[in-house]
Every structure is written in structure tokens, then in C-alpha cells.
Amino acid sequence: EIELTQSPVTLSLSPGERATVSCRARQSSSYFLAWYQQKPGQAPRLLIYDTYKRATGVPARFSGSGSATEFTLTISSLEPEDIALYYCQHRNTWPPLYTFGQGTKLEIK
Amino acid sequence: QVQLVESGGGVVQPGGALRLSCEASGFTLSNYGMHWVRQAPGKGLEWLGVISYDGNNKYYGDSVKGRVTVSRDTAENVLYLEMNSLRGDDTAVYYCAKEVDVYDAVDVWGQGTMVIVSS
Numbered sequence: 001e002i003e004l005t006q007s008p009v010t011l012s013l014s015p016g017e018r019a020t021v022s023c024r025a026r027q028s029s030s031y032f033l034a035w036y037q038q039k040p041g042q043a044p045r046l047l048i049y050d051t052y053k054r055a056t057g058v059p060a061r062f063s064g065s066g067s068a069t070e071f072t073l074t075i076s077s078l079e080p081e082d083i084a085l086y087y088c089q090h091r092n093t094w095p096p097l098y099t100f101g102q103g104t105k106l107e108i109k
Numbered sequence: 110q111v112q113l114v115e116s117g118g119g120v121v122q123p124g125g126a127l128r129l130s131c132e133a134s135g136f137t138l139s140n141y142g143m144h145w146v147r148q149a150p151g152k153g154l155e156w157l158g159v160i161s162y163d164g165n166n167k168y169y170g171d172s173v174k175g176r177v178t179v180s181r182d183t184a185e186n187v188l189y190l191e192m193n194s195l196r197g198d199d200t201a202v203y204y205c206a207k208e209v210d211v212y213d214a215v216d217v218w219g220q221g222t223m224v225i226v227s228s
Contacts, residue, residue, distance in 0.1 A: 036154070043204055043218035044146075044154065044218060049209055049213055049214035050213065050214075055214075056216070087153065087154050091212065095168050096159065096212040097168055097170065097171075098159070098170070100154040100156060102153050103153045
């Protein structure tokens, strides 16, 4: 399994600001990188998969980028409802073993 | 409407075993790979395992490998997770989830079922 490191652990920003969450893989692997949003008491929600593809119904302010070992989730203009935990997920090329990052807590000032 | 509903959680004694079910509706399990993920109280997400869309391949996370089996009943459209030798750090909410594509991310999650390992 590939080790993932997310940063920052906590992010505190004002509405309308740009948020950037990073995910670093210990070794270069597949292009597979997904981002999930989780609100308290809820199951996670898929935001981005295959590094940059937005899942169905996800607002355009969410975008993903990166390659090899460095990946980024960007929220272009924060909305109050974006308060949540955000997790990245990576997968080995083969066998398909998955790993989650430790999570980033997004707070709105 | 695509939906997943887990069941089978509860209190289990240390050293015991569990079998969780995940009933799928709105889609057919034989067309999609399915995953199990858990989350201990106040902690992050931990991937447990996957069964391929054709049911022929199963892969498990290192932390539970050897204690976990993922299976399915395509006639009933139900996914299962069996885990044995349970210990306190297996206490968590267990989620089943459907793949968006083959060995890709998961786009539909159940509501989760809580398992508490305690004597």
C-alpha cells in the first residue's frame, strides 16, 4: 500500500477564498487519485476521481490536479457549506490496494 | 435510485466474528466492483477490501488481510463482509460502497453500520 500524506491538517479560510489541499504519495504510481468530502454524521461523498474528473453533481468550484506523487484539491471560492473533512485516496497500480490520506479539516472563518 | 443499506452491526465480544450485509438497489452488483471501508470513532477512513465486478478477484488491506472476507450473493444483490478474531480497534462504522468504474473510486456509499467490540 502506498503511504499518503495530506496537508494541511487544518485549513481555516473565509467565504470566497481559495482553498488548496495537498496529497503526497510516497512513491509514484497510477494516475488514480480521488478526493472525498465528509460532513459530520454522514458518509463520505466522492468529489474528484482519476485526479481531475468531477463526480456527478459536484459544483464546478471543486477541481483536482496533479501527477506522479503530488496531487491537489482546489476549491476556487469557498462556500459555508464546504465546511467538512476532506480525504484523498490513492490506489496501487497493481494489485489494486487503496489508501486514504489522514484527512484535512476545512473550517470557515 | 441507486442505494446501499448496511446491516449486521452491533456489539461483538473480543475474539468473536461478524458478518455485515450490504443490500444494493437500483443497480446490479454483478456490474460493479464493491468496496468496504471503515471509520473508527473520531478517526479517518480505512480501506478494507474490494470484490471485482465479476466476483473473480478480491483484494484486502494489509491491516485486515487474513481476518476479512468479502463476498456477494448476486441473486439477492447483497454484498457481505466477514471478519474474525475481532479486537477493540475494530470498533468502527463500516461502510460499503460502489465503484464508479473498474478498480476506481467509489461514488455511492451506504449509511454505515456501527460495530463495537467490547466484553
